[in-house]
Amino acid sequence: MVKRTLAEKLAILSDAAKYDASCASSGGERRDSRDGKGLGSSGGSGICHAYAPDGRCISLLKILMTNFCIYECAYCINRASSRVERARFSVEEVVRLTVEFYRRNYIEGLFLSSGIIRSPDDTMADMVRIARTLREVEGFRGYIHLKTIPSASRELIDEAGRWADRLSINVEMPTEASLADYAPEKSAQGIRKAMAEVRLRREASREGPTFRGKRPARFAPAGQSTQVIVGADAACDRTILTQSSTLYASYGLSRVYYSAFSPIPDPAKALPLKPPPLMREHRLYQADWLLRFYGFGVEEIGGSSGMLDLDIDPKTAWALRHRERFPVDVNRGSREELLRVPGFGTKTVGRILAARRRGAVRYEHLKAMGAVLKKAQAFIVAGGWSPHGLLEAERLRARFAPAPEQLALF
Structure with missing residues (x-):
């Protein structure tokens, strides 16, 4: 493997993270730092901007831990057979970057995702170590969003929720059939099982004191989110919104993010050659808002074709x-x-x-x-x-x- 500097790794792994749209810090809470020993608050390269419900712009360090991956997801630029430049951060390097970026007032939090290396458990364990080290060793009180690997062990996901403000588990495709076709190593059933476990753990953390008089620890207080890729398969907008409506109702998601498929270098033959109109992604977000806050049902949105009108909201x-x-x-x-x-x-x-x-x-x-x-x-x-x-x-x-x-x- 080519030995790279930290700056070179940052350039590669921040660019690789741009395909993940499920990055936002809304719902994060300021962690108690009245002792004066904490770093960060949720109130260049690798920096993205998200918006809180009150309109504040919040800067996050958005990176992959690595873009090496053992999976062969057709739509992913980092799939095992892709001929992209590869890099990998160590646990210590991610911690160092996060702390140094914060001290320079570049960021207020971290969004961390990763390709799968060795195994889901090995990868998730390293991501959990990063979050735990930031909290316990560095005293970091800023926002942390971890991309959860659904096939990782329940114990690792449980610990991830202790240190992170938000967890996200991507459903990737609008239908189970499409996921099986484009990402054969992933299981729609496994993704939903992981989402259900996160919801149950969050609900348990909100309950009152136990019989021993101790309140359960906070768990992913900013909730969980997911991302669906739009335009990589033939699913219509009604199908996508039906899936979103089910996810909101079944797993209490904070957000579903829609990411228009972008043709990647060295693409799989099964993928379309052209991306969908970006307006389609925008219309899906508008429709999602109608479902969540305006009392609309999926059957009311979209025309007879099942597609949203691109000309009119x-x-x-x-x-x-x-x-x-x-x-x-x-x-x-x-x-x-x-x-x-x-x-x-x-x-x-x-x-x-x-x-x-x-x-x-x-x-x-x-x-x-x-x-x-x-x-x-x-x-x-x-x-x-x-x-x-x-x-x-x-x-x-x-x-x-x-x-x-x-x-x-x-």
Whole structure:
């Protein structure tokens, strides 16, 4: 193996980590550092940016421990047969990088993933050692996100959750059949079993004191997440969202991340030659938001083809298909009805409901409440406003459909 400097390893292994989208620090809590001995807080090369629920930008060192791998996943640039440059960090090197990056105020936490070396247990054991050393030896109080290897032993996953704020286990593909075709060493059943164990362990850590009077240790307090690759197989958007809905309901996931398939060097013959439109990934995130926060069901999102409209966001597309549900009176509509209005977010709806208790809400009030009136005005009635003919099908199509491209003469 070629001997590389730490800087060379960082360049290789930070670049290799860019394909993992399930990197975010939302939900992390500041660990107690009142003793003045702790490093880091969750409140160049290898640095990514994630956003907390309050909008703060949080910098993370995002790296692979190694891009060597014994697995042959067709969609992965680091698969065993791939001819990429390889590198591997030692446990001590990852700890050193994390601490030094923090001391220079470059980062507030660590996102660590890895290829599989020797065996899942050997790889997971090294990742756990990194997290434990940061916490116990270095006194690191920043955010730690570990990519969990589902086939690793229960004991190792249990210990990973003690030191990490968030664990993630990637389902990779939208269907079990696709996973079997593209990643034969991985098991959909094994992935779901690992997710279930993490959920049970998290629920147990939230219970009250045991009969001995001790409260169970915190376990992955920022929850667990997963990632699904979009466009590497023939799965439609409805299939992908159905899987996500099941994962949220069954395993209490904090997030499902969608990663548009990107053609890789030296690709497997089974993979498509072109990536899907990035807008498809964006529309899936929007649809995911509707499932989680707006009360939509999977069957309501997407057209008859099972694919999301790339030209119009899924909430507006639903409203265009259901003009009979509009206009909604902002002074009389229920919370559920208001959440269906394009241009109204959850905060806007909350402000409308609060304002209604003090008096009538007028059209000119809505902008200050956060409403996107360009989208909403065709679908609402408010004090001083009526959509009149805006709900007519022809006008709606003209309003929301993208403008046709201007053709050049030559």
